Amino acid sequence: MNTNRMNTSHVAWTFALGFSALAATASFSVAGATTYTLEDLSTLAGSHIWTDPGSTAAGLSRSAIVGHSITPAFDRSVHAFRYAGGSMIDLGALPGDLHSMAFASNAQGDAVGVSFDLGEIDVHGVLWPWNGGMVSLGAIEPRDVNAAGAVAGSIPFTGGVAGAVGTKHAALHLGRGTTDLGTLGGPSSMGMALNESNWVVGDSMLADSRTTRAFVWRNGSMIDLGTLGGNGSRALDIDGLTVVGFADTSAARPHATRWALNANGSIASKTDLGTLPGAQSSAAYAVSGTSIVGTSDDRAVLWTDGAIVDLNSFVDPNIYWHLTKATGIDSEGRIIGVGRHKGLTRAFVLTPKNPADIDGDGVVGPIDLALLIGAWGTNDSLADLDGNGTVGAPDLALLLGAWTA
Amino acid sequence: MRARWIALIACGIAALGSIHLSRADGQAPPPPSPYAVFAWSEQGMISTHEDFSSICLMPLGTTIRTQVIVRGEEPEILDGDATVTYSVPTHARSFDKTNFWTHAQQLFGVSLAPDIGRTGHGLSGTMTTAPGNLWQVTGVPVVPIDNAGRIDPYPVGLVKVTGNLGVGESRPVLGVSGELNCALCHGTGTGSPSIGVLQYHDAFEGTDLMNQQPVFCAECHADTSIGAPGKPGISTLSHAMHNGMLDAVVQSGLENVCLACHPGIRDEAQRDVHKAAGIECIDCHGDMTAMADTNRIPWVDLPRCENCHSGAGEEYEQPGTLYKDSIGHGGVRCTSCHGSPHAIGPATNPIDNQQAIALQGHAGPINTCSVCHTTTPGKPFFHRVNK
Numbered sequence: 077m078n079t080n081r082m083n084t085s086h087v088a089w090t091f092a093l094g095f096s097a098l099a100a101t102a103s104f105s106v107a108g109a110t111t112y113t114l115e116d117l118s119t120l121a122g123s124h125i126w127t128d129p130g131s132t133a134a135g136l137s138r139s140a141i142v143g144h145s146i147t148p149a150f151d152r153s154v155h156a157f158r159y160a161g162g163s164m165i166d167l168g169a170l171p172g173d174l175h176s177m178a179f180a181s182n183a184q185g186d187a188v189g190v191s192f193d194l195g196e197i198d199v200h201g202v203l204w205p206w207n208g209g210m211v212s213l214g215a216i217e218p219r220d221v222n223a224a225g226a227v228a229g230s231i232p233f234t235g236g237v238a239g240a241v242g243t244k245h246a247a248l249h250l251g252r253g254t255t256d257l258g259t260l261g262g263p264s265s266m267g268m269a270l271n272e273s274n275w276v277v278g279d280s281m282l283a284d285s286r287t288t289r290a291f292v293w294r295n296g297s298m299i300d301l302g303t304l305g306g307n308g309s310r311a312l313d314i315d316g317l318t319v320v321g322f323a324d325t326s327a328a329r330p331h332a333t334r335w336a337l338n339a340n341g342s343i344a345s346k347t348d349l350g351t352l353p354g355a356q357s358s359a360a361y362a363v364s365g366t367s368i369v370g371t372s373d374d375r376a377v378l379w380t381d382g383a384i385v386d387l388n389s390f391v392d393p394n395i396y397w398h399l400t401k402a403t404g405i406d407s408e409g410r411i412i413g414v415g416r417h418k419g420l421t422r423a424f425v426l427t428p429k430n431p432a433d434i435d436g437d438g439v440v441g442p443i444d445l446a447l448l449i450g451a452w453g454t455n456d457s458l459a460d461l462d463g464n465g466t467v468g469a470p471d472l473a474l475l476l477g478a479w480t481a
Numbered sequence: 482m483r484a485r486w487i488a489l490i491a492c493g494i495a496a497l498g499s500i501h502l503s504r505a506d507g508q509a510p511p512p513p514s515p516y517a518v519f520a521w522s523e524q525g526m527i528s529t530h531e532d533f534s535s536i537c538l539m540p541l542g543t544t545i546r547t548q549v550i551v552r553g554e555e556p557e558i559l560d561g562d563a564t565v566t567y568s569v570p571t572h573a574r575s576f577d578k579t580n581f582w583t584h585a586q587q588l589f590g591v592s593l594a595p596d597i598g599r600t601g602h603g604l605s606g607t608m609t610t611a612p613g614n615l616w617q618v619t620g621v622p623v624v625p626i627d628n629a630g631r632i633d634p635y636p637v638g639l640v641k642v643t644g645n646l647g648v649g650e651s652r653p654v655l656g657v658s659g660e661l662n663c664a665l666c667h668g669t670g671t672g673s674p675s676i677g678v679l680q681y682h683d684a685f686e687g688t689d690l691m692n693q694q695p696v697f698c699a700e701c702h703a704d705t706s707i708g709a710p711g712k713p714g715i716s717t718l719s720h721a722m723h724n725g726m727l728d729a730v731v732q733s734g735l736e737n738v739c740l741a742c743h744p745g746i747r748d749e750a751q752r753d754v755h756k757a758a759g760i761e762c763i764d765c766h767g768d769m770t771a772m773a774d775t776n777r778i779p780w781v782d783l784p785r786c787e788n789c790h791s792g793a794g795e796e797y798e799q800p801g802t803l804y805k806d807s808i809g810h811g812g813v814r815c816t817s818c819h820g821s822p823h824a825i826g827p828a829t830n831p832i833d834n835q836q837a838i839a840l841q842g843h844a845g846p847i848n849t850c851s852v853c854h855t856t857t858p859g860k861p862f863f864h865r866v867n868k
Contacts, residue, residue, distance in 0.1 A: 126664030126674055128531065134630065152660070152747040154632060177631055194748060195635055195830030219629050230629065239839025241832060242637025242652045243570050263639065264570035266628050279628065281570055285641055286605035288573040310574065310628070322577075328594055330576055357595045359577045374534075374580035400580070416532065419673015 110409070110428050112390045113436065114397065117141065117159050117423040120166050121148040129154060130421030131164075133412035135181035136404040139206065141412055142167075142178035142187040143423050156189050156204065159423075167204045170212055176202060180220040180269075188218035188227055197241055201229060201249075216249050219278075220269040220313075226250050228270035228278070233263075246278045246293065257293045260300050265291070268321075269313045275341065277301075277311035277319050290321050290333075294341040301335050304348050309333065313362045317344075320360035320368050332360035332370050332379070349379050352386055362404045369402035369411055376402040376413050387411065387426065399424060432478035434458050441481025448475055516559065516649030517550040517840065517853045520567075520640040521816050523805060524706075525823030526656030526750045528743065529624070533584045535675035537697045540588075540707060541581050542598050542620035543655050547608060548817045549616065549642050556853040558614045558812055563644035565616040568605035569655065572636040575604060575624045588697040598622040599707075608640075614812060625659045625748070634658045634748040635832050654824065654833050658744035665741050666729050706780050719779035723772040730769060737761060738769060752833060753825040754845075786815075795864040809866055811853075818847040 116123070119131040131145035140160040147155050147166065156167040156178035169176035170191040178189035185206030192199040201213030203221070218229040230244040231254060246257040246267035259265040262281025270276045276293040280300075290301040290311035303309045306324025313320050319335040325348070332349035351358040355373035362369050368379040369387075376387040376399035391397045399415040411426040429436065434444040451459035451467045461471040523544035530539065545567055549559040576582055576595035585593040597603050600620030611617040625634040635654050642649040667677030679690040690696050698704075702718035703711025711717065716724070722742070730738040737745065739762040744750045751762060765784035766772065786797040786804055798807040798815070805822050807815045820826045824833045827844040834844035841849035850858055 127662055128659060129632065150746070175632070179630060190631055192631070194633070195752065195832055197831050197835070199631070217629060217631070237839065238842065239835040239837070240652065241835045242639065262570075266571070268629065279573070281568070281573075284566075285570075285639060286566060286568045308573070330574070330595055356582060357576050371577055374583045401577070416673070419532075419535075419676060421531070 111431065112387075112411075112426040113429050114391055114395075115425045115427070116397075116417050117143075117164060117425065119422070120145040120155060120157060120164060126420055127152060128421055130414075131157070131423040132403070132414040132421070133159070133423035133425065134177075134179045134403055135187060136406050136410060136412045136425075137181040137183055137185050138406070139185040140181060140187075141423070141425060142181045142189070142204075143412075144177035144189075145423070156187070156202075158187060158204070159425075168210060170200050170202060170210065173200065178204065179218065182221045182225070183223045186221060186225070188213070188221040188229075190217050198232070201227070203227075213249060214254070216247050216254050217244070218249070219267060222270055222272050222274070224272070224274075226270060226274050228267040228276045230266045230278075231256060246276060246280065246291075246298075248274060248276050248293070250274070258298055260289055260291055260298060262287075265298075267293075268311060271314045271316060275314060277314045277321070279310040279321075290319070290323065290335075292319060292335075292337060292341055297341065299341060299343075301343060302346065304331055304333060304346070306330075310359075311335070312360065315363045315365070318363050320349075320363045320370070322357075322359040322370075323348075330357045330359060332358040332368070332372070334360065334363070334368065350384055352377060352384060358384075361402065364405045364407055367405050367409070369405045369413070371401040374398075374400050376400055376411075376415065378402065378405075378411065387413075390426070397424070399426075402426075430478055430480075431461050432475045434475075439481050440475065440478045444475060448472060514649040515552055515646035516642050516644065517552055517556070518547065518640060518642050518649040518651035519550070519814070519817035519840075519847075520545060520547040520638065520651040520653035520836070521821040522546075522653060522655045522824075523821070524656075525753075525821035526634070526658055526744065526748070528658050528661040528750075530661050531579050531624075531659055532673070532675065533579070533581050533588065533695055535673065535694050535696070536678060537584070537588045537695060537699075539661060540599060540697075541575070541579070541622040541624065542600065542707065543623050543657060544617065544619045545608070545621060545638060545640070545653060545655060546611075546814075546816070547616040547640050547642075547651070547653075548614060548814050549644075549649065550813070550817075550853045551644075551646065552853055552855055554854070554856045556811065559642075559644065560610055560614050563642055565608040566606065566641050566643075567608055567618055567621070567638055569621075569623050569636050569638050571627045572623050572633070573604060573628055575622050578624050578626045581622070584695045588695050596622060613806065613808065613814070615814070621655070623655055623657055625657045634660075634744070635830065637832065637835075651836055652839070653836060654821070654830075656748075656750070656821070656824065658748035658750065660744040660746065660748045661742065663742075665733060666726075704779075716775075717779050719777075720773060720775055723769055724775075727769050727773055737763075739763070739766075749830060751823045752828050752830045753820070753823055754827055755825065757827070757829050792864065796866055797864075799866070809864060810862065812866070813853075820846075 133143040135142040140158045145157050147153050154175045156176040157164045173191040174193050176191040178187045181187045187204040191202045199217050201216040201218045203211040216229045218227045220228045227249040231247040233245040234240040243264040246265040248255045260280040261283035265280035266278045267276045268278040279288050280291050288308045290309040291298050303323040305326030309323035311319050311321040317337040322330045323333040334347045336344040338344045352372040358372035360368050360370040378385045387399050396418045402411050402413040404412040409428040432440045434447045448459045459467040461474040528539045551557045582595050598620035608616040608618045627633045638653050638655045640651045663674040667674040699709035701712045701715045702721050704718040730741040733741050840852045
């Protein structure tokens with residue numbers, strides 16, 4: 077018996093079977109099966125700058141990532157950036173301002189943030205359109221922008237009293253002007269995010285001038301989202317009717333929290349998302365569909381399928397990366413945030429890696445097929461796509477089902 | 482009689498001046514309150530850092546001080562019968578902006594709840610009375626990042642006084658900088674500047690700090706500013722740093738070598754009337770050699786106003802007492818009228834001048850009698866204690 081011919085026939089036979097299984101191929105599950113490629117966004121001053129704040133990614137859209145970075149200037153100024161195609165671009169600051177920071181980007185790629193000088197009273201809002209340039213938004217400090225161009229943020233509020241600085245009011249900026257959203261009774265509030273229906277979430281002080289509570293604002297009404305039994309809370313993002321942030325438990329520990337809202341803005345449910353095992357705290361920064369990202373005791377985390385995942389578990393410990401916060405996630409599962417790379421603060425992006433892309437070139441094609449066939453019958457972990465311990469027909473079916481070449 | 486007329490004319494001129502400036506500023510006069518509330522940061526600006534996984538050089542913790550004057554024909558200092566609360570509205574939470582609490586147990590031997598500082602106080606709460614006609618809270622763990630994620634080393638606190646006569650408030654700037662960075666000299670290809678410091682310390686001092694991370698520097702090197710006694714026979718943190726850095730910072734090429742470590746390139750620790758007059762750090766504190774002098778007692782041997790200021794019949798600090806702890810006119814704290822150390826008004830940062838503007842309609846030292854006096858004083862003002 078010619079073993080080789082038999083083996084070849086065996087492969088051809090299973091290849092044929094593999095084709096017939098295409099229709100039944102399921103998409104890869106994220107939890108436990110997905111891996112990621114990790115990319116260091118570097119800084120506007122290059123990869124070796126050791127001066128903080130390094131770089132931080134804050135906003136994510138289909139076309140680009142935005143955030144802020146240290147610049148090459150001796151004055152240690154910080155500038156907003158847009159990152160796309162492996163290149164970081166300085167978005168600049170308004171004339172007369174030294175610093176800028178970008179906080180969010182909408183689906184079209186328009187970014188919003190602030191331009192300012194430290195120690196000055198006025199902070200200026202900025203819109204950086206996707207196709208270049210910058211537009212001053214005046215006194216509003218934007219924190220989020222939706223597809224229609226509505227902006228959520230904060231405006232300074234003095235109550236008409238000279239010298240009464242340090243307090244702000246949450247605000248919604250539409251094309252026709254800016255609306256002061258008020259507070260939950262206290263002196264100050266801040267708008268942090270908005271959905272496509274212009275509902276704004278953020279936090280507000282209560283009348284005691286000490287306690288901060290998460291709120292949702294809708295159609296002129298600001299609602300206190302409450303806590304998990306403790307004192308305070310903050311709302312940091314909203315997607316549709318899902319709000320995320322953190323709230324204090326009865327043990328005075330801040331825990332990441334998900335609030336589900338009804339169509340009229342009332343609270344349908346409030347869920348403690350928990351922490352990593354043994355951790356004291358957690359906070360949720362962004363939500364996309366049912367996926368939520370944030371941090372737990374200085375470790376970037378993902379909540380999905382009812383579980384919390386330490387994103388550092390996807391990182392090779394030998395490359396000296398520690399992911400500290402995940403600040404954004406999109407519908408394709410890309411995750412942005414900030415961490416420490418060799419001890420230096422750096423923005424990162426995690427891109428879900430198709431397990432069938434065995435060689436990691438971004439394409440599932442002939443090379444991956446060749447690698448899989450070459451590992452046939454072995455327990456090669458990269459080629460063992462279904463994780464059953466042996467590279468065989470089911471793995472071939474999965475690879476063919478994910479073909480992109 | 483003539484002295485009384487002179488006093489009346491002097492206060493009248495001062496009052497008219499403040500009114501004129503208020504009108505010129507176009508700002509509303511301060512709202513009437515039974516209390517004149519003065520609040521400030523004890524140090525003006527503290528230095529800290531975001532990452533505590535390897536080293537704790539400067540822990541979080543700001544001290545806020547407040548003095549409350551009951552306004553009247555004869556103003557009185559209020560040292561009881563009131564509730565004084567504090568908060569930092571735009572910097573309400575710190576726990577997710579630093580890993581300080583993740584490593585607190587290892588560094589300090591005590592478990593700290595998120596957003597609670599080393600002295601047991603949080604980012605909002607109630608002040609207690611302290612010696613010297615003060616209200617005070619220590620160890621407030623405020624960080625230089627605001628609620629929206631913006632870098633802000635000048636957080637503005639909110640101090641509210643509720644007493645038998647009504648309410649009053651003040652907004653002190655609680656300077657805190659994360660600019661402290663050892664990267665100018667330390668740092669390796671595979672580790673952070675903090676790792677570089679520990680490796681250097683192990684190589685030259687025969688220690689094993691790399692295997693004891695995170696390391697709290699003041700556990701061995703005394704730092705009385707944070708209540709750390711250190712260990713006998715080991716130099717204070719101030720001496721160790723200034724003596725150890727002496728040659729390195731001179732070679733840094735910086736025009737002001739203090740800024741090799743202390744905030745001042747981006748965040749301004751010194752932002753006061755002296756800076757505006759061109760006075761630099763070494764003009765008051767001395768150079769690195771002076772700072773490294775083992776005969777100097779850190780946090781005790783500090784610049785004195787009387788070293789440069791003098792005036793016939795005037796007094797400044799009390800003997801053996803620093804500016805930040807001294808009193809003057811009517812027992813009022815020097816810092817109440819003049820502001821925090823390093824932010825003495827009129828400050829170069831507009832935000833530091835806002836408390837004075839709220840009280841008297843213009844920046845600078847409090848020099849308007851009506852801030853505390855509801856009637857024109859019958860006696861002239863002297864820059865002396867209890868006068």
